[in-house]
Amino acid sequence: MNYLIAGTGGVGGSIAAFLALNGKDVTCIARGAHLEAIQNNGLTLKSDLKGNHTIPVKACTAEEYTGKADVIFVCVKGYSVDSITDLIKRASHEKTIVIPILNVYGTGPRIQRLVPGVTVLDGCIYIVGFVSAPGEITQMGTIFRLVYGAHKGTNVPAGLLEAVRDDLVESGIKVDLSPDIQRDTFVKWSFISAMAVTGAYFNVPMGEVQKPGKIRDTFIGLSTESAMLGKKLGIEFSEDPVTYNLKVIDKLDPQSTASMQKDMEKGHQSEIQGLLFDMITAAEEQGIEVPTYQEVAKKFRI
Secondary structure, eight states, X not given: OEEEEEOOSXXXXXXXXXXXXXXXXXXXXXXXXXXXXXXXXXXXXXXTTTEEEEEOOEEEOTTTOOSOEEEEEEOSOGGGGGGGHHHHHHHEEXXXXXXXXXXSTTHHHHHHHXXXXXXXXXXXXXXXXXXXXXXXXXXEEEEEEEEEEOOTTOOOOTTHHHHHHHHHHHTTOEEEEOSOHHHHHHHHHHHHHHHHHHHHHHTOOHHHHTSTTHHHHHHHHHHHXXXXXXXXXXXXXXXXXXXXXXXXXXXXXXXXXXXXXXXXXXXXOOSHIIIIIHHHHHHHHTTOOOHHHHHHHHHHOO
């Protein structure tokens, strides 16, 4: 199978690098200096799991891509989803599957509405990865777990989900095929929202969230409120969401920060709408009070 990675940032670049290291057919969509560096020198990976490598991979802009892909990983930020709709349409054949790997909730159904003739799944990822220089991806820590699956009513050719899983696992990525992707993407949204919002609010790395005190209590408050929302939406959690979020946060590299926090520090566009304000809006629509979210939101409202 051939893989198209739409968005070669920390997430997409890590997926691309791990697959390419294992000899898989990978094409990266990127732009600017990052694209130029990949085209000229290859994709450089600095990984706690894989070590340091420079890997020759195909790379181009979305507009330049003319092929057809068997699997399209959508790894752009939530605010850029609309911009890759045309790419998905052009790059898909009748058996192509699209796997969105975003931090915001509801991405799969959103993309499916934009490309009704293509099979769109949904997914989420647990990883600390970021662009550390043009053409260079740094993957920190020992967590690299990808979860994906089909929403109810989405038909996928027999064996295809498993074939993708096998390629990813062979490449060193832990994979869970989800029987309830709505639940699993909500769980990820809950976690990354609490993580990113806490980190950005206090301007600290995850090591500070791992220590008892006000910062950790804020993370717990955010996790508790999003869990209430999930239960109101009918999400059936397999374990207590707050306990789960704490378990994940405590496994992260203490020096790591969320991509939203990195973007805000650099003055770049960030996912604060999807990770903070959309959570508040969803809670309000369900009649749920979220005082911790409301308090931290005061810092970021313009």
